[in-house]
Amino acid sequence: MTVLEVAEPVSPLVGAPPSSPAHRLRRAVRPLAGYLLVLPALGVLIVFYYVPALLLFVISFFHYHLGGAGSSFAGFDNFRVLFAQPLFWQSLVVTGYYVLVMVPATLVASLALAMLLRDGIRRSRRRKGGAAQALIFLPHVTPLVATSLVWVYIFDPQYGVANDVLRAFTSHPPNWLFSTHYAMPAIEIYSLWHSLGFYMVLFLAGLSNIPDRLVEAARVEGVRGFAAFRRVIFPLLTPTVYLVTVLATVNTMQAFSQIYTLSGGAHGHGGGPAYSTTTDALLIYQTAFTYNHFSLASAMSLILFAILLLLTLVQRWGFSKLVFYR
16 A cells, blocks of 8 residues: 655745746846835825825915815915014024024033943943933923923022022022023023933934044053043044934924913913923914914924024034044
């Protein structure tokens, strides 16, 4: 009695000769699998980013009413109205002041902290260094609105912690959020506290890519302290400086939640006192959702995008001669 060996069924796509129809079908179907995997993420980008951006561009050239009823083509009328409004120009000035203060302060403070932590980690145990990094990074992962409300009480002129400390040095501490001169500095202090940890981590990552042998070679040559930082560390850190500069500029120009909350937005007085904290992003929100002028808000958003794009191109051109990639 002979035993019949039954072969297991084999898929027609497996082991097919290269010239067979099955092989050609497999080669044609394989790239589609990648597109199917990215399709959910691509759908989110299209629905929640690209389509709204396209609608914003279209609405900025229309007299748009919510729901679309009665809308009519306006051309550049919305932009003419904006350019004739002093508040629009004031919001750009406030935004520029906010950016000019925040970006350099963020660069210097986060880089200084990263250098201190880098040296501290080397001299002590890594566990202690990791704890310090976590404590500094912790504010960045806390909710903006919740922590902004806490800082409203910190900056309270009568009962706040800030003035309790300052009363030890002066009998007339500032009114902070109720003063046209100190409201924006108070917001800048909070923004720096909240974002410092994120940029510090970026600088730590950049510092970790600098070979120790280069720093040691500089020390052997007698280059130490700030001279070593300027001649050895900073040139190798310029790609991270460029990244932090661009990110800090974009994030600062788009800042909204902390400004709205600290300037009294919950009570209907966002941007005060006397519009001293009304940035372009805050004015866009108020124009659209307080006064229902969606066309003007869309035009302002388009202008803000153009300014951001121009600043990014200028930064790219400026850093092209400074950034050193090894």
